[in-house]
Amino acid sequence: AQKVTQAQTEISVVEKEDVTLDCVYETRDTTYYLFWYKQPPSGELVFLIRRNSFDEQNEISGRYSWNFQKSTSSFNFTITASQVVDSAVYFCALSDPIYNQGGKLIFGQGTELSVKP
Amino acid sequence: ETGVTQTPRHLVMGMTNKKSLKCEQHLGHNAMYWYKQSAKKPLELMFVYSLEERVENNSVPSRFSPECPNSSHLFLHLHTLQPEDSALYLCASTDGTDTEAFFGQGTRLTVV
Numbered sequence: 272a273q274k275v276t277q278a279q280t281e282i283s284v285v286e287k288e289d290v291t292l293d294c295v296y297e298t299r300d301t302t303y304y305l306f307w308y309k310q311p312p313s314g315e316l317v318f319l320i321r322r323n324s325f326d327e328q329n330e331i332s333g334r335y336s337w338n339f340q341k342s343t344s345s346f347n348f349t350i351t352a353s354q355v356v357d358s359a360v361y362f363c364a365l366s367d368p369i370y371n372q373g374g375k376l377i378f379g380q381g382t383e384l385s386v387k388p
Numbered sequence: 389e390t391g392v393t394q395t396p397r398h399l400v401m402g403m404t405n406k407k408s409l410k411c412e413q414h415l416g417h418n419a420m421y422w423y424k425q426s427a428k429k430p431l432e433l434m435f436v437y438s439l440e441e442r443v444e445n446n447s448v449p450s451r452f453s454p455e456c457p458n459s460s461h462l463f464l465h466l467h468t469l470q471p472e473d474s475a476l477y478l479c480a481s482t483d484g485t486d487t488e489a490f491f492g493q494g495t496r497l498t499v500v
Contacts, residue, residue, distance in 0.1 A: 275430075306488060314476060315392075316491040362431070374421045374482040374489040375444070378431040 273298045275365050277379035284353055285387050292348045292382045294363030300324075304366040305339065305346045306376065311359045322346060353386045360384070391415065394479050394492035401469065402500055409464040409495045411479030417490070418483060420462040422454060425476040425494070437462060469499045 274297040284290045296305065303324045308316040320330060322339050330337045334351045350357055360381045367375035392413045401407050413420065422434040436444035437456040451473075453465040462479055476496050480489040 308491075313493055314397075314478075314496070315493040316478065316480075316489075318488040318490070321488050374419055374480050375433060375436060376431070376489065380428075380430050 273300075273303075273365050273367065273377045275363050275377055275379035277361075277363055277382050279382045280380065281383045281385070283385045283387065286355060287352050288386075289349060289351050290353050290384065290386075292350075292361050292363075292384065294346045294348065294379060296344050296346065296363070296365050298344075298365060306364040306366070307337065307346075307348050308362045308364065309359045310362060310381070316362065319348075350384075353384075355386050355388055358384060358386045392479055392481055392490050392492035394477075394495050396495060397493065398496045398498075400498045400500060401466070403469060403471070405469075406465070406467040408466065409477055409479075409497075411462040411464075411492055413460055413462075413479075413481040413490070415481060415490060416483070417481035418459050419481060420456060420459075421480040421482075421489065422462065422464055423478040423480065423491075425478060427475075431478065435464075466497075469497075471499050473497065474499045 276295045278293055305322045307319040309319055310316050320337055327339050327341055336349045338347045360383045362381045363379045364376040395410045419438045421436050423431045424434055425431045433446050434448045435454045440456045451468050455463040476494045478494045479492040482489045
């Protein structure tokens with residue numbers, strides 16, 4: 272069965288600190304997608320990144336970077352020089368391979384990040 | 389309007405009421421989803437519609453009844469709910485292929 276674990280329930284940092292959000296997943300499938308979403312207080316989930324299981328290249332987008340390691344089934348997310356606007360709940364998710372549709376997702380519990388000025 | 393829009397944003401209903409949640413997407417997508425987000429729990433997939441046909445129902449109680457009249461609209465009809473059904477209900481859409489889902493802002497439902 273597929274499962275996503277985000278062991279960190281809450282993280283609190285001071286502005287400009289770097290912070291890493293951990294994500295560990297379980298799946299027996301060889302083809303799958305991993306996602307990160309951000310949920311600000313307004314409620315909607317904002318897409319951040321999608322990673323194909325065959326592409327282990329790390330990715331950087333501005334202050335955001337992602338480290339995908341298939342050997343440890345991890346897909347960690349780092350925010351460099353955090354800002355107050357980064358405060359939100361962050362979800363890691365795994366796509367259900369049966370339909371291979373981007374909307375059928377297995378979510379982790381989420382990590383609530385609080386960035387204090 | 390753009391993206392995925394959900395109405396109402398907040399809803400308080402009694403256990404004997406009947407109400408409906410509405411979701412509308414303006415992205416030209418052909419698959420839509422209902423998710424439930426309860427406190428202290430991961431988001432749970434409830435229903436999947438692809439090309440207006442229900443392709444999945446994740447063991448959701450019959451007091452939740454989805455309807456997808458066309459590819460742009462999705463409803464969730466609610467009746468005789470329980471207090472434990474109080475949650476944030478999120479709608480999402482995709483174009484049916486291997487792309488990311490776009491989510492609405494959700495409806496915060498409180499059952500009293």
